[in-house]
Amino acid sequence: MPAKPDEVSRNTPISRDMVQGTMEMLILKTLDLEPMHGYGVALRIEQISQGVFRVNPGSLLPALSRMERADHVRSEWRVTENNRRAKYYMLTAKGRKALSTETRQWQRQIEAISRILEA
Amino acid sequence: MPAKPDEVSRNTPISRDMVQGTMEMLILKTLDLEPMHGYGVALRIEQISQGVFRVNPGSLLPALSRMERADHVRSEWRVTENNRRAKYYMLTAKGRKALSTETRQWQRQIEAISRILEA
DNA sequence: TTCAAGATGTAGAGAATCTACACCATTGAA
DNA sequence: TTCAATGGTGTAGATTCTCTACATCTTGAA
Numbered sequence: 001m002p003a004k005p006d007e008v009s010r011n012t013p014i015s016r017d018m019v020q021g022t023m024e025m026l027i028l029k030t031l032d033l034e035p036m037h038g039y040g041v042a043l044r045i046e047q048i049s050q051g052v053f054r055v056n057p058g059s060l061l062p063a064l065s066r067m068e069r070a071d072h073v074r075s076e077w078r079v080t081e082n083n084r085r086a087k088y089y090m091l092t093a094k095g096r097k098a099l100s101t102e103t104r105q106w107q108r109q110i111e112a113i114s115r116i117l118e119a
Numbered sequence: 120m121p122a123k124p125d126e127v128s129r130n131t132p133i134s135r136d137m138v139q140g141t142m143e144m145l146i147l148k149t150l151d152l153e154p155m156h157g158y159g160v161a162l163r164i165e166q167i168s169q170g171v172f173r174v175n176p177g178s179l180l181p182a183l184s185r186m187e188r189a190d191h192v193r194s195e196w197r198v199t200e201n202n203r204r205a206k207y208y209m210l211t212a213k214g215r216k217a218l219s220t221e222t223r224q225w226q227r228q229i230e231a232i233s234r235i236l237e238a
Numbered sequence: 239t240t241c242a243a244g245a246t247g248t249a250g251a252g253a254a255t256c257t258a259c260a261c262c263a264t265t266g267a268a
Numbered sequence: 269t270t271c272a273a274t275g276g277t278g279t280a281g282a283t284t285c286t287c288t289a290c291a292t293c294t295t296g297a298a
Binding site: 136137139140142143175177178181182185201202203204 | 265
Binding site: 017020021025030033052053108110111115116119 | 136138139140141144145148149152164167168169171172222225227228229230231232234235236238
């Protein structure tokens with residue numbers, strides 16, 4: 001079902017670096033849909049962003065670690081449908097709150113940026 | 120957790136850190152209106168963003184240096200209306216092009232982020 | 239048996255921002 | 269006359285997040 005990263009990003013121009021600071025928000029939002037393992041989070045973000053974002057393990061996994069340390073997510077080992085062992089992450093109450101806070105702040109900021117760009 | 124020190128405690132929440140990577144775009148846009156000195160750029164961005172962004176010299180001046188090195192702006196010393204010496208910056212052709220490129224990429228990215236946040 | 243895909247993880251580098259200073263000139267008020 | 273506030277540029281060091289590049293293990297299929 002999930003498209004492979006290469007296919008996603010090939011037809012569209014170039015995938016730039018992720019806007020700094022947004023990764024956590026995107027992960028929180030993705031996990032708000034349903035618990036998922038890291039690899040799944042990456043695929044989903046790439047898919048929904050239509051290849052604009054490429055999520056590599058070297059960014060994702062440290063982010064998940066930070067978030068677990070911050071008690072925004074918790075994790076447990078399970079076995080996937082494909083019979084592979086994977087660490088499933090799910091939001092905590094604190095994480096849900098963080099999601100709403102960060103989303104609100106994000107909105108404020110892009111509105112401010114829009115105001116400047118449209119001056 | 121950065122302790123929030125001082126006078127910024129207004130009636131409206133608090134201005135968070137600037138989204139990484141957007142400072143250059145905002146500076147370019149500001150200078151696209153008219154040549155300006157650094158301090159003026161800072162004031163204008165704070166004003167138009169209605170206090171969402173605080174632009175401190177330690178971020179702004181290094182950014183302007185980078186941009187001058189990249190030939191996105193050039194500068195010259197002048198005297199302000201207040202009879203103060205200040206370095207006026209203006210866009211180069213390359214800077215104008217960078218502004219349009221960066222703005223386009225910014226749009227793509229916030230659209231992608233919106234798609235994820237609204238999933 | 240070998241190899242691609244699924245999955246997690248670490249190390250080190252690089253970029254952009256922040257805080258916290260330091261410095262100088264001009265103006266206005268005490 | 270002094271002195272503080274305002275206007276203005278600049279640097280140093282820390283922090284934070286992302287990136288590239290690797291390493292490792294398992295499973296399923298050719």
